[in-house]
Amino acid sequence: MTVALVIALLAGLLVIGLPVALAMAISGSVGLYLFGGMAVLGGILKTAPLSTANSYEIITIPMFILMAEFVIISGVAQDLFRAATIWVGRLRGGLAMATAVAGAGFGAISGSSTAAAATLASTSIPAMIDEGYDPKLASGVVAISGTLAMLIPPSVALILYGIIADVSVGQLLVAGVIPGILVALTIMATVAVLVRIDPSVAPAGQPYSFRDKFASLSRVGPMLLLFLAVTGTIYSGIATPTEASGIGAFGAMLLALHERKLGFSQAWGCLRRAAQTTCMILFVILGAHIFGYFFTLTRVTNDLTQWIGGLGISPMGVMVVILIIYVFLGAFMDQIAILILTVPVLLPLVLSLGFDPIWFGVIVVVTAEVGMVTPPLGMNVFVVARYTRRPLGEIFRGTFPHVLAHLLVIALLTAFPVLVLWLPSTMN
16 A cells, blocks of 8 residues: 555646656655654665765766767767768668768767757758758657657666666676667668658758768777777776766867867856766656665565566566556656666566566667657657757657657667677687
8 A cells, every 4th residue: 555655646747747857756755654663764865865876886977978068069979970971872861871870870979869959950950951851751750860869888778778777787787789780770760661652751962972971980999999999998898988978078178179178168068968967867866766766665666576477477478568658758757767767666577577687777778769759758759849840740640650760770680699799708
């Protein structure tokens, strides 16, 4: 009865628009008070803030966010899009495919999905509209390409999952590489199918010489070095994820300085925004810890595991139900909040069914990507609409084919876990 009351309170607070952190903290505190009185509640409230921030790997979050801020002001997204356009622009729909490539490249040096969507929206959509692309196709591919930053390292979502699940953050980040490439190729393939069905949505591309193609790589070189400085050092074992995040932030600062885009006011703005975002994430983690303590004391996770085990459903059947729940939640809640709220509850169940926690983390993040572009609260769609002044309905319709393709990728990664687990297994 107490558990049902607390869950109903959490749902009610979220419905009325209370921030997720406060909703989890208040409902968790009420549950702890009902369970053990002020003694239990007071003890947890005294220790929860320290336990939230007292993690060495937490440092990766502000460092990667700061890295993203420096990358954004450096203006490298324009160079990425331009280089990708030169390489694949000769194909019909080439600019849209180049957006997917640029989204993957930008995600590899930023880690912020909304930042990637905003940057791509201001960079590639005007270029596609000027070339005669259908606005629905152009805005849809930008919204879905922005989600790649959630998966390709450095991914804040994967870092948070690693901290919550107490698994290797380094292995998680490396595990996101192949699925990230697979998703990017799927976006390109979806564009190719759409322009094949209706050639009028995209004009014929412009061919470029090999000299132009190789010349374009000179602008991409610094970004490749930054990617290697982060993911390469983690994969090779040279640096831990925390150390690599510091290297990445410093490298991104040098990149912004090299592009002559980093003055005192810009640096202060980057530091301020990174601090604000970090505080928001830590506040959400604190609320989740308070709520999680209630679930632990009331043995909700153990009871859920025993109940599922008694249903006689196959492990894969249970996993399908879990992924459907994540798709549903993604349409209504922020992806970071979903991870923090659900992973402590569902991960013990997933482990009891024999699934790998690294694989589950990547699958959850790929599934959460769908929620970034589905109504009613598709965050990336709202970001694209804000920067382009295009109607929300138009953008949602543009993302629909990509959502279907995304679901096929999730099915593929679920059926073949080796696509996720092979690269981490080769790490030093």
